[in-house]
Amino acid sequence: MISILSHKITRMSSFKRISLIVSIFILYDIFIIKKPLNFIHDILGARYIANYFLSIIALILFVLFIDLLFKGKFFAKLLGSLLVIVPLGIQTAHYAFYNAPLSAYGIRFFFSNPLMTSQLGLENINFLKLFLFFIFSILIICLFLPKKKKLEFRRTKMVLYFVLYVPIVILCGVSWYLILDFQNALVSVYAALPETGRSLYFKKLKQDKPTISLSPTEKKLPNILWIVGESVAKNHMSLYGYTRKTTPNLDQLRDDGILFPFQNVVSIGPHTLISVPYMLVGKQNIDPFGTIYSSPSIFEYAKARNYDTAFISAQDLRWKNFDQLSGNGIADYYRSGSDFSTSVRVSKGADDMKVLDKSILPHLQEMRPPFLLIAHMDGSHYPYNIHSEKEYKKFFPENSPNGTNAYDNTIVYTDVYLKRLIDASRKKDPNIWIFYTTDHGQNVALAQDNKTSQSETVEEKTAGNLSAEQKPEGTIKPELATQKNVDENNSIFSGWASKIKQMFAEKDQNDDESAVTFNQGYNPNIIHNAFFVIPPNNFRELIKSKEHAPVAQSDIFATILQLMDIDKPAAKIDGMSLLEPIPENRLRISTGFVVTNDNVPEAEVFYPDLTSLFVDFSRNSVSVSADKSVIRLSDADQDIQNLFEERNRKIN
Numbered sequence: 136m137i138s139i140l141s142h143k144i145t146r147m148s149s150f151k152r153i154s155l156i157v158s159i160f161i162l163y164d165i166f167i168i169k170k171p172l173n174f175i176h177d178i179l180g181a182r183y184i185a186n187y188f189l190s191i192i193a194l195i196l197f198v199l200f201i202d203l204l205f206k207g208k209f210f211a212k213l214l215g216s217l218l219v220i221v222p223l224g225i226q227t228a229h230y231a232f233y234n235a236p237l238s239a240y241g242i243r244f245f246f247s248n249p250l251m252t253s254q255l256g257l258e259n260i261n262f263l264k265l266f267l268f269f270i271f272s273i274l275i276i277c278l279f280l281p282k283k284k285k286l287e288f289r290r291t292k293m294v295l296y297f298v299l300y301v302p303i304v305i306l307c308g309v310s311w312y313l314i315l316d317f318q319n320a321l322v323s324v325y326a327a328l329p330e331t332g333r334s335l336y337f338k339k340l341k342q343d344k345p346t347i348s349l350s351p352t353e354k355k356l357p358n359i360l361w362i363v364g365e366s367v368a369k370n371h372m373s374l375y376g377y378t379r380k381t382t383p384n385l386d387q388l389r390d391d392g393i394l395f396p397f398q399n400v401v402s403i404g405p406h407t408l409i410s411v412p413y414m415l416v417g418k419q420n421i422d423p424f425g426t427i428y429s430s431p432s433i434f435e436y437a438k439a440r441n442y443d444t445a446f447i448s449a450q451d452l453r454w455k456n457f458d459q460l461s462g463n464g465i466a467d468y469y470r471s472g473s474d475f476s477t478s479v480r481v482s483k484g485a486d487d488m489k490v491l492d493k494s495i496l497p498h499l500q501e502m503r504p505p506f507l508l509i510a511h512m513d514g515s516h517y518p519y520n521i522h523s524e525k526e527y528k529k530f531f532p533e534n535s536p537n538g539t540n541a542y543d544n545t546i547v548y549t550d551v552y553l554k555r556l557i558d559a560s561r562k563k564d565p566n567i568w569i570f571y572t573t574d575h576g577q578n579v580a581l582a583q584d585n586k587t588s589q590s591e592t593v594e595e596k597t598a599g600n601l602s603a604e605q606k607p608e609g610t611i612k613p614e615l616a617t618q619k620n621v622d623e624n625n626s627i628f629s630g631w632a633s634k635i636k637q638m639f640a641e642k643d644q645n646d647d648e649s650a651v652t653f654n655q656g657y658n659p660n661i662i663h664n665a666f667f668v669i670p671p672n673n674f675r676e677l678i679k680s681k682e683h684a685p686v687a688q689s690d691i692f693a694t695i696l697q698l699m700d701i702d703k704p705a706a707k708i709d710g711m712s713l714l715e716p717i718p719e720n721r722l723r724i725s726t727g728f729v730v731t732n733d734n735v736p737e738a739e740v741f742y743p744d745l746t747s748l749f750v751d752f753s754r755n756s757v758s759v760s761a762d763k764s765v766i767r768l769s770d771a772d773q774d775i776q777n778l779f780e781e782r783n784r785k786i787n
Contacts, residue, residue, distance in 0.1 A: 180477025292745035364573035365514025417692030417708030448511035470694035484513035
C-alpha cells in the first residue's frame with residue numbers, strides 16, 4: 136500500500152504535491168489539533184481571519200523550504216523531518232491537554248524543569264490523537280520524499296523562502312494584533328519562539344523588583360473588587376449632575392447612601408496605556424526611566440497576603456507589554472479580550488456584557504476569601520456607536536459613530552453593567568470593598584435639552600422587548616404611546632421609513648461628532664475622573680468625608696494596601712490611602728512622560744482647585760493655565776520642582 140501511495144505521489148506535479156501537503160496540514164490543524172466547530176465559529180471573527188491567513192502564508196513558505204530540504208542528503212531529510220514532526224507533535228499534545236497552543240510561558244516552563252514536564256505529558260497522553268499523529272507523520276514524510284530531476288538554484292530558493300518565512304513568523308509572535316491561538320498550529324509553535332524572547336526581555340526589565348516581605352497579620356482581610364472603566368467622562372453621567380439620565384442605577388445607589396462619587400480626582404494620564412499599568416503599581420508621576428518594571432503590582436502584594444487574585448479584561452492587551460504589566464503570569468486567573476472574541480482590536484474589545492456573563496460573574500462565585508478581582512471594561516472607547524448593544528440604547532438618532540447620542544448610550548450600557556456586577560459582588564459579600572475609576576475621560580459635547588426627546592418613540596419599541604430588569608430607568612411604557620405610534624411600530628415599513636428619514640434629516644446637534652477631540656491632552660473632561668467607592672457600612676462616614684478631597688487615581692492602590700494591612704510598600708508609591716487624611720494643598724500629576732507612552736516629555740500639575748500648570752520638559756518650561764504666562768521650570772515654585780526631583784525622576 137505504501138509503495139502504491141509512493142508511486143502515485145511520484146507522478147504528481149510539484150504544484151499539486153505542495154498544495155496537497157499544505158491542505159493536509161490545514162485539515163490536520165482544524166480536525167485533529169483543534170475542534171472543527173470551534174474553528175468554524177472563530178473564523179467568522181475579522182481578527183481570526185487576518186491571523187490565520189497570515190499564518191497560512193507562513194505555512195506555504197515553510198512547506199516550500201522543507202520540500203527543498205528533503206531534496207538533499209540523509210541529514211537534510213532528517214532535519215526536515217524533525218522540523219515538521221517535533222513541533223507538530225508538541226502542539227498536538229499541548230492542545231489535547233490545555234486546548235491552547237504552546238506559548239512563551241509553556242516554553243519557559245519546559246526548560247525550567249524538562250523532566251517534570253515530560254513526565255506530566257506522558258501521564259496525560261491522548262492515545263487517539265497519538266495514533267492520528269503517527270499516521271499523519273508517515274503521510275507527510277511520504278509526500279516530501281519524492282525526488283525528481285535535480286533542481287536548479289535549490290540553495291538560492293531555500294534562502295529566499297527562509298528569508299521570507301522568518302519575518303512573518305516573528306511578526307506572528309510579537310505583533311500585538313497577531314495571537315498564537317488564532318494561527319495555524321504548526322506556525323504558532325515557531326511564532327512562540329520570538330514571543331519567548333519578548334517575555335524574557337520583559338523578565339529582565341523586572342529583575343530588580345524588590346522582594347515583598349510582610350509580617351503576619353491578625354486582621355480579617357476584606358474582599359476587594361476594583362473596576363476599571365474606559366473613556367468615561369464624568370460630565371456625561373447623571374451621577375455627577377448630567378441632565379440626561381445616563382446612570383440611573385448608580386444614582387439610586389448614591390441616593391441610598393451606598394455609593395460615594397468623588398468630585399475632585401485626577402487621572403494618571405490621558406491614555407489607557409499610561410493610566411492602567413501605573414494605577415496597578417500605585418505610581419502617578421513621570422517615569423522616563425521605567426521604574427514601573429521594577430515596581431511590585433497590586434497582585435504581588437495581594438498574593439503575599441494569600442489573596443485569591445484575578446484580572447479580567449474585555450480589551451486586547453498584547454500591545455507594548457500591556458499584558459505583562461496588567462498581571463499576566465502573576466494573577467491566579469487572567470483573561471483578556473481575545474479570550475472572548477476573535478474580532479478584538481485596540482478600538483473595540485469584547486462586549487462588556489459578554490465578558491461579565493461568561494467570565495467575571497462565574498469566576499466571582501468561585502473565588503475564595505480573601506480575594507482581589509479587577510474587572511477592566513471596554514467601556515466607552517471610540518467609535519462610540521459600537522460600544523453599546525441596540526436593546527440598551529436610549530438616545531437617537533445615532534448616525535454619527537462619535538456623536539453625543541452614541542457616547543451617552545455607552546454610559547447607559549456601562550451603568551447596567553456596573554449595577555449587575557455590584558449587585559453580584561454585594562450578594563456574595565455584603566462587606567466587600569468596591570472601587571471604580573475610569574482610566575480617563577473623553578471630550579464630547581453635552582446634549583442639548585431641546586433634542587433629548589428624540590429618543591422617545593424608539594424607546595417605546597425597545598421597552599416592549601426587555602424584561603423588567605433590563606428596562607432602563609425613564610423608559611416610556613408601551614401602553615402610554617399614542618395609537619398612531621403603535622400603528623407605525625407594527626408596520627413592516629416603519630424601520631425602512633425611519634432610515635430614509637434619517638438619511639435626509641438635518642443633522643441633529645446631539646448626533647454631531649465634529650467637536651469631539653477624543654482623549655488628547657489634559658482637557659478637564661479627559662483628566663478629571665469619574666471615581667466612586669462602595670465601602671462596608673462601618674466605613675461609609677469616613678469615605679463620605681473624602682468626596683471633595685483632592686484625590687489621585689493612584690489612591691486606590693494605596694487604600695487597598697492599607698486594607699491588606701500593608702503599611703510599608705516594597706517600592707515607592709505616589710498614592711495616598713483614602714482611609715487617612717488627604718492634605719488640602721495636595722498637588723497631583725497627570726503625564727505622558729512615561730515609558731509605556733514612549734516618553735512624551737510633558738506633564739500637567741493640578742492644584743486642589745483644579746487649576747493647573749503645564750510642564751514641557753523638552754523646553755524646560757512651565758505654562759500657567761490661569762493667566763497663560765510661561766516661566767522656566769527652574770524658576771517655578773520649589774514645591775513644583777520637588778515633584779520631579781525624586782530618585783529616577785530628575786530631569787537634567
